[in-house]
Amino acid sequence: MVKMPKRFRRNKMLLCFIFLLNQSAFSTLESLQSSLNQSKGTNALAVLYVCMVLSALLLPSFVISKYGCKKCFLGSLAAYGLYIIANFYPSSYTLIPAAALLGIGSGIYWPTAFAYVTRMSSHASPNDFAEFKRINKNTFATFFMFVYCSMVVGSAVTIAMLFTVSSIEDALGSNSNNSSVNATETMNKTCGLFYENHAPPNKGTAMSISNLTLYIILSGFFLLNASSMVLSSCLDDYPEHIIPSPQPEAVKFSSGLSDEEKNVVASEDNTPDVQEQNTEGDKISREKHPLGPLKATFRLLASDLVAILLLPHTIHIGMGQAFLRGTYFGNWISCNFGLYYVSYMMLVFSVTSLLTSYTSAKLLAIFNHRVLFGVSVFLELSVLITLLLWQTSDTVWPFFLVTMALGVSRSLLKTQTPSLFASFFHHKQNQAASLQSSSEAIGVSITFGLMSCLFPISFVVLLLVMSLLAYVMVNVCTLIRNKPFRKIS
Missing domain, CATH: 1.20.1250.20 (MFS general substrate transporter like domains)
Structure with missing residues (x-):
């Protein structure tokens, strides 16, 4: 070495x-x-x-x-x-x-x-x-x-x-209640499913900072x-540099371009990785025109049914991220226990996610994607149903368990999705990565945008539906991966 x-x-x-x-x-x-x-x-x-x-x-x-x-x-x-x-x-x-x-x-x-x-x-x-x-x-x-x-x-x-x-x-x-800033307690002091995110906060409450x-x-x-x-x-x-290549002639690239160019090598070499990197789809992504990545993403959607079917899955990941950071932390944790406990829950969630992400690779060597996604969906559905049926109280320890379950679920989804996309789009991995990241961001923006006009119960129900739909679509894509009618050109 x-x-x-x-x-x-x-x-x-x-x-x-x-x-x-x-x-x-x-x-x-x-x-x-x-x-x-x-x-x-x-x-x-x-x-x-x-x-x-x-x-x-x-x-x-x-x-x-x-x-x-x-x-x-x-x-x-x-x-x-x-x-x-x-x-x-x-x-x-x-x-x-x-x-x-x-x-x-x-x-x-x-x-x-x-x-x-x-x-x-x-x-x-x-x-x-x-x-x-x-x-x-x-x-x-x-x-x-x-x-x-x-x-x-x-x-x-x-x-x-x-x-x-x-x-x-x-x-x-x-007195920490004097000169307080926006707190999470609303005028009717309702937390959880019917928290009014658009309502003006009370100043001078016990939850103010x-x-x-x-x-x-x-x-x-x-x-x-x-x-x-x-x-x-x-x-x-x-500066720009020449990427070392298995080929006799190295391939010049500008790393200032999109990440598609990072893996470009010539096609004469018989190494499978090299052949995969030099497909027609990657040629589209290497266009220097600013609209090149956008065109490549839409061409993937137009040419492959699997790309369309996976959209609920990636949008669901983004919606779950926004729900956790916006609705759950604000409407359940901060509203019930104050800003201090939001920090505690963030720490619990982040540590759980970190540990899960490092063990997910070993889990994938034992179990396939469908099993791990099934575990993730089960945990998420359990949390969402609990939030729907459980009347929130002053007891804080159940929220630590809920936060840990969300950390495991979200981390499993997030860490397994790139390898799942790589297995579905091994000839168009760069366009697939662009589709994945952009659709997740769309899910985040939709959820954050609706928080000011919908009650949290709407997001819990919506996530329930999206979680089930995403799991079904992932399984359908697995079944039709190698079917003749799938368009992969």
Whole structure:
């Protein structure tokens, strides 16, 4: 095994900590939006994810090629910082424009990270294709380990800040109910299924938090974001490079383009992986036109029935994510127990998800996708039925069990879906990945957008239906995978 150059190791760790710090701030703040800002926060998140889908489909190829990865990181991180600043004065006039700008930046942020990892790997091993693949795989594994840990870190930091502020206020003898900001308790104090997310909050209730608490939490998030910007300025900006190839002639690529180009090699080699990477569908995705990824995604939908049948599954994943972070944390946890317990539940959920994601690969070696998806759907249905039938009370420990079950269920769905798509679309993996990420974001934006006008019971019932429909569609796709009538051209 070749020892990695010092420059490679330095940039690898910088990139990992950039995402750890920034995602620790954003993922935690996103989960607190329904508790802090009610419908204003969830409406802004809906706008954020719509803009992110459009940005991810249209902008990365052009922007990364023109400005390079380092400038794209700095610009995207600045958008995250502006969104955090907008929460200091939360109104529709500040949150929605900041969320739209963040959506555009986020759509560039993630493709830039994937392109940067590939550039680093190609520079570290310019002549050995097998070594390039090994380095690329290991780098992505380390990168996503840090990303998965970000919510754990964010939740722990939030808990620490809340306890610190509480100690300060107790020492000063201040009443945390004075000068309170938006709380989650509504005028009729109804939590759970019939919580009114659009109702004005009561100020001065036991569930309110002081302005001091809010400003310290937001300042901590902004400090994490600013630290990630400082680290980003220390990154080396790798130029275009030649990917090592099994072929005699290496294939030139610009990692500023979409992630489809990361796996492009010539078709003369008889290696199965190389043949799969050089299909007609990938040629479409390699178009430099800004609409290339968008066209490729729609062509996949038009040419393959399985792609259409899997849409309920990916949309359901996005809806579940928004339900957890918006409806469940705000309408059940924060409304019943306050903001402190939202942080505890986020920590429990993130730790459970992290452990499940690391064991899912071993589980997949023992069980097939249908079994694991069946377990996930069973857990999710059990939680949703419990929320429908159970009258919420002041007892907090059952919510920890519900949160753990949601962590296992959501993590199983999220981690198994990429390999499921790879098995269905082994000739069009890049277009399938684009379809997966965009449809999940659409599910998130739809759910956040409807939170201000529907009761939580509507989302529980809708998730019940979508969960069953998604499981049925996954099984149907498994059955027709190799049928002659399936269009795969």
